[in-house]
Amino acid sequence: MSSDADTSLPAPRIQLTPQQWRAKLSPEEYQVLREAGTERAFTGEYTDTETEGVYACRACGAELFRSGEKFHSHCGWPSFFDPATSDAVILRPDNSLGMPRVEVLCATCHSHLGHVFEGEGYPTPTDKRYCINSISLRLEPAGGSTS
Ligand SMILES: [Zn+2]
Secondary structure, three states: OHHHHHHOOOOOOOOOOHHHHHHOOOOOHHHOOOOOOOOOOOOOOOOOOOOEEEEEEEEOOOOEHHHHHHEEEOOOOOOEOOOOOOOOOOEEEOOOOOOOOOEEOOOOOOEEEEEEEOOOOOOOOOOOOEEHHHHEEEEEOOOOOOO
């Protein structure tokens, strides 16, 4: 009896070997993006960022989230109520901590981004919380410097 039907994904458009990813990423980035680690709460550089712009995948550069969908969840990680586009991310069941969660992956390179939680009562259009590691993202500010 195999239960991996939900976890098998089509091959990512960007596919590197572990060695290639290690060369491209810092050890901290590798641990989160490629080994599904989690940065410590309230330590990420984008937790409270309100800068307008696009959050790209730190591993492959694909556009994942936008500042317009970012909200303050006070959970200690950058939180979004929706991805930039519905096909920017892949959702996958994750029972790794003995509790059912939904993992969020970059659709382009299948790097780990974080988890999504639903129905928590946040006053957002979707009541979803994409809880994403800052280290999985790279903010590209809109229009460069505006000051
Ligand atoms: Zn990616």
